[in-house]
Amino acid sequence: MADTPIRFGVLGCAEVSRTLSKKLSRAITLCPNSTLVAVGSSSLDEAKEFAAKSGVPPSAKIYGSYEAVLDDPDVEAVYVPLPPKLHLGWAVLAAKKKKHLLLEKPVALNVAEFDQIVEACEANGVQFMDGTLWMHHPRTSKMKEFLSDTQRFGHVKTVHSIFSVAVNDDFLKNDIRLKPDLDGLGSLGDAGWYCIRSILWACDYELPKTLVALHGSVLNEAGVILDCGSSLQWEDGKTATFHCSYLSNLTTDITIVGTKGTLQVNDFIIPYEEKSASSSVASKTGFMELVVTLDLPQEICMVREFSRLVKSIKECGSEPESKWLSIRRKTQLVMDAVKASIAKGFKPIQLGV
Template sequence: MADETAVRFGILGCANISIKLSKAIETAPNATLRAIGSRSLEKGTTFAAEHGLPEEVRIYGSYEAVVEDDEVDAVYVPLPTGLHVAWAVRAAERGKHVLLEKPVAMNVAELDRILEACEAHGVQFMDGTMWVHHPRTAKMKEALSDAQRFGQLKLIHSFMAYNPGPEFINHSIRAKPELDGLGALGDVGWYSIRAILWAVDYELPKSVLAFPGTAFNENGVIISCGSSLHWEDGRSATFHCSFLTYLAFEVTILGSKGSLHLQDLTLPFEENFGCGTFSEASEVDYGKIEPGRWCPKANEHVVETEFTQEVLMVKEFADLVRKIKRGEMKPEKAWPVESRKTQVVLDAVKESIERGYQPVQIGS
């Protein structure tokens, strides 16, 4: 149950992800759902009834009404990417804190307009990448930072994919150029890029090179692609994202002394049971090699959590909003910086594809 100082959320749109976030907002102890807006009052009312929203939640037949509601402190925006800049800027101008679904924009120029509006109006910005809020993520960072076990980071590989079928590939919002023109690169590639940047403490690569063989749907939207990223000190990363292959959300990080691997980055398999796992191995374990094995068996770490990662995301965002409202702090800048760096790399991958798979320099 939310307390009396709970941050009051409004949701723009009744997308499927809104189901999960509406429940997360109602579960978080410092948040409450005040309003939801749809393109029609009928659709919003149906959504509220089907998903058991509290009776006190205001249902509006437009996004504008949510943004204009003086009793809404923050908005969650799960609209198609092509609509983000218009509604995120409008929300910021009305003093609403912005939790924006990923990918955050069609390109970094659009994102900069959003971030400038948020900064100008003193509101918090955060993107909807949920996995970074899971306590497993902090535990993995601990492992990567252990020089004795992991050593120096050398290589990262991430594979993010699912196969929703031909109807989705050609007709879904995520596959229409005017709505979500980044396709698989924006939908699941965002996670790979974010994971890579997270592993290197958000140091941008020097160059990006997309792999030949990008697949497009009938509308010219990317449905499968891959890329490599390179740093001046010799570190490298690769990723592949696709709407054409079997479900996979994997990340492998290799160091000079150890490795870290997980198969369920975006949504932990066991999260409903209050935990998340990852595997870690190092040469420190070589003395424990079992007979008949050529390498140490990886250690499986189980990280317990009180809330699911979407609830933790809402909780962390709401905590920042409350502190800003009380005058205890200015909006936290780390979140928009991380979003922008992810978008910069995503843009570079897209540019490399468009330039016939030529390398694209990013720099610092």
């Protein structure tokens, strides 16, 4: 295939989405097979300010509306870091405009919304991917190799995942993740998303049969989750737990215990080092560190893979890669079930069969 880069637009660079926009704009600019050609915000002044402060290429067009980005014929794909309440409308419109879609997590407020996004993407032949960065880190593939080794690891018995961060009072009062009119999923949609995805990843994306939210969940006055946990049970006896919180000390751990081995990671979401990452494994052969080095940060790895898929559609007539839709939907189903269990007084929720 030719080396022509995929041309990106960014929808959303207001204050509420600026950190994500800046990070991914940089990744798109530095990625070898993508280029940033347009950014748009709800006002032209916001878009200009973002472009000036975020290293947006001088050649990129600056728009004062999201529609203008989607209507730009030079834009082939869009990255959308808008608040989750806005995802459905803009994701569906982007798909209808034939723009390939890199959509920030949580993708939707519930699985019904997600299915509408899927329908639009499939109907218009556009590639979809969610912005879960650690999935694209080379360490993740290396860890999966160990988990797939039946001689050293065996089979999964239990998984424990934690993502917590003690936020400040300003965050608790003002962050969009805690405002029902912008997000409303709180720590479950943010930190819990990573925990749920890591558990499903470890279990080869097999849905649990039963899930129950753990007692002790903390909600703010608007009913948004600040802190929660859940226990998951599979039909074959596998179990998992996770804890996600805005009220506990910073922890980003996952432990996967098998019949013959164990894998542990203390920084699975954002590795401590940008150019290398490790995980600890133990088996009958002893203890060791699995160390992976890389030349590009994980966000650039994600953009590179997304752009590769888009290029394959554009230049080779390939069908969009559907695995990201399936993985994303299962993540959403589990997240919805945790929320339902909390709402029902911590009652078990049936999922898989």
